[in-house]
Amino acid sequence: MAKAKILVVEDSKEIACLIEKYLKTLGYAVSALVVSGEEAIKKTEENKPNLVLMDIQLSGKMDGIEAAGIIRARFDIPSIFVSGYADKKLLERAKITEPFGYILKPFKKKELQSNIEMALYKHKVERERKKLIEEHMSDLQEYTKKIVSAQEEERKRIASELHDGIAQDLAALLIKLKKPNKKPSSNDQNLKSVTNGIAAAIEEIRNISENLLPSGLLVLGLQKSIVSLVNRMSKNHKVKIQFKSENILTTENLEKVKLPDDSKITIYRIIQESLNNAIKHSNASNITINFQKPKKNLKVIIADDGTGFDPNKVGSNCLGILGMKERARACKSNCTLDILTENGKGTKVMLAVAVEPVKSKKKN
């Protein structure tokens, strides 16, 4: 196995030589000996050691705690502090950099060895765990992407079957039934109620198919589609959904904001899922949609004053929030999604989408 490379940061020459001697006899390689935090960062970048033994009081402007923090954040390389001091304040500051050990001077060779071995092992395990989590996250992202795209395809298929199939058949039937009947009969009343029933069924099918696939979205525009979605949801679920518009973009001028189709679909689907969730889960008395347009972003906030929830306890079979996140991630315009929620404090879904700059019309 290759020797572990250790960077020694120590401004006392005597102690630095002692540490170097110990390290060599213990079978480690010393990547460099430096006296300041600035040099420690430089040498870490150049030699990529496996570990840093870091004195706290150093020559130069930076102390060992600051240097260790930078080295950990920038290169993910662990440090063990080697110091003659261990007062409470110092330990508190050192803790924040998540050190892999703290050795008090004077120390013995064995103590140095056990601290180094523990730190190297701990860091190896931590790296493996991080890698595993990254792999899981990327698998999860891949699955969600497939689910979102399959969902969109399936919605398209069902919507067109409903709209072009069943609704058309019913519409044809309705036309036949509405043809003037030359001989009025006692069945007229029955016929009328069947006709009304079919008309209502057609309306319902169109509603469902519109929810599945907002056909008007790209033709009629985002604003009309959102208003129509909100009207349908309010009517179907008997809830009040309001557009909030103090100092804000109103739905009326939403159309003036330049957005690529991809962003329109993302916004529409995220509003739809957020409203569905607020209606289904929150028991809210107020649901609002708020559009804002600070500079280069369009912000949409869907808020409810309901139960709220703990995002860490969302079941693995719940696809709505995962789908929203995936849509935001996959959206071609820069898009961010944040969900603010807490048990008992309602939920705010906040979406920000980059907008295209409006081209000013040239005057003739």
Ligand SMILES: Nc1ncnc2c1ncn2[C@@H]1O[C@H](COP(=O)(O)OP(=O)(O)OP(=O)(O)O)[C@@H](O)[C@H]1O
């Ligand atoms: N606005 C909300 N208020 C209260 N709880 C919510 C809200 N939004 C989501 N939740 C909670 O988060 C969970 C996950 O939501 P998510 O949309 O991912 O799945 P779902 O709505 O249960 O199912 P679906 O996959 O059909 O969307 C919900 O089951 C619910 O417990």
Ligand SMILES: [Mg+2]
């Ligand atoms: Mg949901």
